[in-house]
Amino acid sequence: MNVSGLRYVLAVARTGSIAAASTHLNIAASAISRQISNLESELDCVLFERRPRGMVLSPAGELLAEHARQTLLRAEQVAADIQELQGLARGFIRVATSEGFALDLLPNAIAGFHAAHPGIRFEVQMLPPAQVTHVVAAGDADIGITFALAPSSLVAVAYDNAVEMVALSAPDHPLARRPAIRLADLKPYPIAVPTLDTTARRVFDAACLAEGITIEPTLTANILSALLPFVRRTKGLALMSALTVQTPVRLGELVCIPVHARMSLMRGIQVQVMRDRKLPHAVQAFLRQLVAALPPTESGGF
Template structure:
């Protein structure tokens, strides 16, 4: 039985057609059927059945297909580890990160890594903190970089940057010269915040004392890029860690005003990996480089 047969079963489930699956894979229907028969022989049970308008997986086929993704990921991890043993400077590193870290941390780290290790390949996906943790535990990602990381014993902390939120705004904003900004000041401005489903919004909502009015943002979005654009246009004030906007602040396109102590939500930027899965050489090098960038932001 060839390990590719697991992928073939997955494609068959997606297309619902032997012919369609064969075309997508790039083999003949006969060759596909033969591989699937080998898989059925291995499990000693039918994994799919023909119907009038195609094929569908049996209950056993569904179980095998669920395992197929995990098998593929574990094989990829094993392949990277074998490459390490062979001393090759190549491999793929999969990173899950929050959008606010891309410009200030991920981009400079990848720039340096690509110059030093041109054979490496990187896959970067944006996710929220819970999704990042899930991807690390399932093997879909090697490294995760996020604020408000969940407290999971299955994750190992590779690097940490304590952060403080500031009011981020246009350099022409009327509050730009304030030494700090009060809650009253913020309520008089056009705020842009994520909705209550985001940890950062929940953290800010918790600082509101009984009897005080809640935050009433004009703009609600989880898109970091949109929030930055609104601030640069002068139509919104953001509540973000200063490091997330550092390149734009250095270029004079945004400015940061400190928040009072009672509005400083405690959090940190955490670089994480799954505790039960050793990193490949490529992922270790990447982790070290990201950690160096984080250290410079302190």
């Protein structure tokens, strides 16, 4: 049972097809298919069930996938231990993130870490918040950073805090010089918000409902970056975390306006790692730097 075959099984299980796994791994589909066939012959069982929505692990496949995850994690740990003999000269860090951190905070943290440790490589996946937790729990990412409305027992939490959403505007917006605004102050202006399946939208809608306010968004998007040009070029406002736009706010390109509401506009932030896993030295070092870039917690952080 070779390591490549185990890696291919996990890729097909995660993506739902050999073709998608081929694209993700940059390996020929025929090679992936052949390795899976070899494993099925070796183990005398069917590893995947072919269904209309894609390939799904069989009961035997589930057992093999769990073994594959543990085997690959152990192999990665051995490689990391060997690399640690060279300090932080080499290493590979996989980060899963929700979009709110992918636009500004995380890239800046990576750039700062790279400046000090140019031999460390990174891979970043941008995912919905719940999926961030799942890929960390499965060992497919070393670190996850995400907004979270509820705690999860699937992962270990290295940082846990909460931040309020703000109204984002252009510097010349009529509300930009206000020290704070209320929800009702948003009504006369075009509003840009994320889609209904996001934590930001759920918190915003609940706050409006609590005050009996109806705000019809002018722009709804499932990509936060689509909201920013709208804010820059109109008298519109967008609702999001200030952490999402730290650099443009610091440069004076955008303005964050605190919003006072009867119901809290706070959202939880978590930095997550896999439970009971010894993190490689490079991952530990970057984890400390990432947590340091976030608002301090009452306990002082990680």
